[in-house]
Amino acid sequence: MTQDEAKKLVGLRAAEFVEEGMAVGLGTGTTSVQFIHALGERVRGGLKISCVASSESSHKLAASLGIPVTTLPELPELDLYIDGADEVAPGLALIKGGGGALLREKIVASAAKKFIVVADSTKIVEHLGRFPLPIEVIQMAMPLVVRKLAAIGLEGKLRHTKEGNIRMTDEGNYILDCACGEIPDPERLAAQIRSIVGVVEHGLFLNMAAFALIAGEDGVRELHP
Numbered sequence: 014m015t016q017d018e019a020k021k022l023v024g025l026r027a028a029e030f031v032e033e034g035m036a037v038g039l040g041t042g043t044t045s046v047q048f049i050h051a052l053g054e055r056v057r058g059g060l061k062i063s064c065v066a067s068s069e070s071s072h073k074l075a076a077s078l079g080i081p082v083t084t085l086p087e088l089p090e091l092d093l094y095i096d097g098a099d100e101v102a103p104g105l106a107l108i109k110g111g112g113g114a115l116l117r118e119k120i121v122a123s124a125a126k127k128f129i130v131v132a133d134s135t136k137i138v139e140h141l142g143r144f145p146l147p148i149e150v151i152q153m154a155m156p157l158v159v160r161k162l163a164a165i166g167l168e169g170k171l172r173h174t175k176e177g178n179i180r181m182t183d184e185g186n187y188i189l190d191c192a193c194g195e196i197p198d199p200e201r202l203a204a205q206i207r208s209i210v211g212v213v214e215h216g217l218f219l220n221m222a223a224f225a226l227i228a229g230e231d232g233v234r235e236l237h238p
């Protein structure tokens with residue numbers, strides 16, 4: 014099975030967790046795109062739901078598929094949030110933000126009663142840190158934050174688009190990608206990063222997911238913390 018096939022499979026499976034009348038948070042990224050397409054099919058089949066997306070791109074996609082999608086202020090309490098991850102470690106410690114949506118993702122995930130992670134098996138790791146940790150930063154604070162991150166041993170690299178422009182998040186902030194190497198204590202690192210003024214959010218999602226759906230050669234399995 015290719016990675017794309019695995020993403021499609023897990024997206025389809027995730028859509029089965031959505032029930033009539035639910036308020037659903039839609040994630041961001043290529044795996045979430047598959048989930049949103051599968052959900053669109055169910056909506057076309059008559060499922061009545063309301064949704065909030067964690068990015069402009071997911072919002073647009075959902076709307077184009079006929080999925081009723083509104084904003085978080087309009088629908089602040091969600092039953093379910095379904096989203097991908099860049100790394101999934103034991104205990105369902107996650108790195109997210111490879112697509113630049115970490116801030117809105119964390120907000121929408123926090124508004125939901127249950128967060129289900131969807132991923133293919135290549136995302137499973139023993140320790141977080143192989144994937145560069147995204148940190149969302151207020152523009153004017155960038156040099157300050159880079160200096161403060163260096164003081165805790167992290168080298169932040171400003172994210173650019175394929176065209177070479179600085180990548181802006183949906184909230185108008187910059188992203189620093191930090192090559193961490195193995196993160197021995199994610200909770201401690203999260204607290205250290207959070208304490209830096211000018212950091213808006215980081216891509217460590219700890220103790221947030223209820224369970225993960227992981228697609229691999231053997232189909233889709235559930236992974237619990």
Ligand SMILES: O=C[C@H](O)[C@H](O)[C@H](O)COP(=O)(O)O
Nearest residue numbers: 042043044110111112113114
């Ligand atoms: O900002 C993006 C998100 O955190 C994505 O959910 C994450 O990067 C995984 O994306 P993908 O499903 O494309 O691997």
